[in-house]
Amino acid sequence: MSESLLSLRGVHTHIGAYHILHGVDLEVPAGQLTMLLGRNGAGKTTTLRTIMGLWQASRGQVLFDGQAITAAATPEIAQREIAYVPENMGIFADLTVAENLLLAARRARRLAELDTERLEWLFHLFPALKSFWLHPAGKLSGGQKQMLAIARAMIEPRRLLLIDEPSKGLAPAIIRNMIDALRELKRTQTTVLLVEQNFMVAKALGDSVAVMDDGRVVHRGAMAELAEDEALQQRLLGLSLGAHQ
Template identity: 70%
Template sequence: MSAADLLLELRGVHTHIGAYHILHGVDLAVPRGQVTLLLGRNGAGKTTLLRTIMGLWRASQGSVQWQGRDIARLATPQIAQLGIAYVPENMGVFADLTVQENLLLAARGARNAQQIDGARLAWIFQLFPAVEKFWHHPAGKLSGGQKQMVAVARAIVEPRDLLIVDEPSKGLAPSIINNMIDAFAQLKAGGVTILLVEQNLNFAQRLGDGVAVMDNGRTVHTGSMAELAGDAALQRSLLGLTL
């Protein structure tokens, strides 16, 4: 794969959190226009990797290449301004603000809701009807699935080149998981590159193009999602379970 095909590439990334050495030389390639799944057991280092990409935790060694530029030393707001959006596992929804106010915070070019791109907002409402339904409701009053929709909607209220989402299906009902899969598929079709951490292997199988598996702070396998989905022995050896 040529460098031009890669939107994001990590090379030999180490991350320390206090006295703890969490990432041990991670390599990861995220091809442009694809959905890349990051899998692994709990505690493998997946969330630490996402937070390191976003500059929330600083890489102590190695490079984080964004379209050929090392961004490992940039501050988080600078990284976001490059066109990277991050939805953390806890969703980061502001509970006391309305759904509208949550999205407005992320729409940097808008001073009020009327200034949010109307066509984009209509598209978000089509992806996530609950966002429109609860537009004027406090986000903290919504269900877990509805909050997840608000979190993703907020991340895409402005055009993004890369969407990073940590465990989007966690705790969601099957019907909402299907809605989320459809939304990510539409985002991909619109040219958005997506990096997902996911524990739901059915979700991963239906959505992923490529996959990287982590264990003990290292990347232990990379390949296509189809290859992993079709190899039960490989699934057991990497993840301790099968699709």
């Protein structure tokens, strides 16, 4: 197992009167893609938002590269080369595809200053972005918007990507394209924590896995082992891979 780049230790999060995370312990190995799975309402999105500082942990520690970021503000966390792709994608509908990417590129102030080699790499992964470069992002299809959201997080090298349910609502062909793109990202040794409901996506991409239930991590291990154990899938997730092939 690789050394952890991100660690959560006994993390509790309250949202108003609601106690959502109940002592989350999580390790995200450096250079790997870790799946965060669980039924609806298990606390997966809250975990990502807590890591990103959008919601503050009420107890426990969030450590990035050995340093506490528990109380850090979101801009400070982002400056540590951590990027977040929310479930709602968060794109700017009135801006063009190009302008959306430029906003995410902290080292560039004009389109001409974007890293052309990295941009061509993104166009290879997501060809639609090149085709609709000067189109308003709000006019893209749902799948194209998701690709733009992921590309924004990848426009500069990041040490950690947090991605929330990227395949939700997408057609199978778009999901396959997204899997291929994330496999390419894995080859760069970027560390990824990926929340996903589609178990086939999890099996295709995951190195390690953590499963949440009721605001706690209840299982940790290799994704390949969970993918082969239908009884464990049924117990933890209420599904079996065999029924979804």
